[in-house]
Amino acid sequence: MSDYTWLKWTLLLGSFAIMISIGLISSRVNKANAEEGFLLAGRSLGPFVGAGTIVATGYSGWGFMGSPGVAYEYGTIEVLGNFFFAPAMVIAVLYFAKFLRRKAGELGSCTIPEYIAQVHGTSEGSTRLVKGVAAVISVVLLMVFMVGQIKAVGLLASSWLEISLTQGSVLILAVIILYTMLGGLTAVAWTDTLMTMGMVIVALLMMAHVFNDVSITELITRLNEVSPQLTNPETSRPYGQSKASVFLVLPYAFLFTAVVPYMAIRFLAFEANTKMHHVAAFVAPMACVLSLVPIVGLYVRVVHPPLEHADQAMPIYLAHYLQPGLAAVATLFIMFMMMSTATSLLHSVSSAVSHDLRTALFPHSTLSDKGVLTINRLGIGVLGVAGLLLMLFAPPFMLSWLGILGLGSLLAAMIGPVFLSTFFPGTAAGAITAMLTGLFTSGYLLLFTEIGWVEGPLSGCVISSVVYLVMGKLGTKHVEIGTPKLA
């Protein structure tokens, strides 16, 4: 075993010990209010931890492994496209989070499906139905994305530690399950923040290395020599055919932050007196630094001989251009950022089953706090293992395609009941119809047409929103904020 293999295992096991310790500490912090503590970190997030967890969850493995590959192939358009997640998060935090937090706080919602149900349900039956439909859609689509994330992080761990994919995935998943079971969203948020800080430092070190080697003007000149399309593209490929298509990533990323359950749940978890402009002031620099990472793909394009697969840009950079010790730390934090997304997905999928589906199916169950907490913890374990089995035996689709299919369709399904309902509350029938319309429209466009990654879900969002608003106008207004609904 080489010195660097020892270093990698030491770094990895040391980090895992820290994460599990955080899980243990947060399990004690959450004791006061068991279920709300587990699902919503006891609504205790402040500006810094809140910002850290939003950024860690929003920047998945795509930003660090996939995006440099796209930048390698398509050039600077990817640097711009990937960057739009930063302003989108800032806008969502500044102009939406406050409304969602306040309304969900008044209703006592612990999850996004529960929030949808409480806003739209008029009777016990309709509340249970809306909650059940929202939970099932969340579980199916987030599970698809979670499988992709587990596979991506398993692949990275296996190549880094020179073990098999199955061993890598089992190792990572075991740690994720353990600290999430122990500490719930508190543990997830604290570990996310640590991971974000580490990745911010790594991204800055990478940029220092790249721009120490080639200046920005030299990088552009050498990219131009390869092809002028790499620096001044006439289209927004791979985002679309027109020059302006890349700007569609901004509304897409905004809706992703504001609507997708595993992102939006973080807005519900903020402490009541946390100021959102404080959160945004932390989110902006963190996200902007992480947006620099695709520049690595541009660097590899000009300094390395042509690659067979563009996806190899980041692994080649880590293996050949960074000092080995630094490359080991960089790989560790890239893996952690992927883990943070997988953890958030697991927490959301599990709470949709153990809380939402449970309360939709058995609204009058009289479980003790301890019993409810045990069910929530078991949900994490069972669904984590289910995700691993799906990954091992499901057909090997492209990881990014799986992610886009799952997320894009979820976005289109949830835009009405989560985003529009905050300002224009609709009806239970409207919420269910809009969720199904968005799901099938976006899914159909992504699976059976040549429409772009961003245009498909956004088209689904437009159609789903129209359905939600029209059915809301046709139905009766009923929502009384503060009226206790089904727990």
Next chain:
Amino acid sequence: MIIESWTLMAFLYLTAVTIAWPVLVSFWKLFLQQDKSVSNSFLAKRWFK
């Protein structure tokens, strides 16, 4: 254009706007809306007092 790439120029402009935006909102709340949470914050205590 300092950098001969419209995509990188857009990236740099928008990065500056993204970082400045929440700072400007905080200034707005501090000076025009007298938001105590800003004036009592960690940074405000060190930078503005």
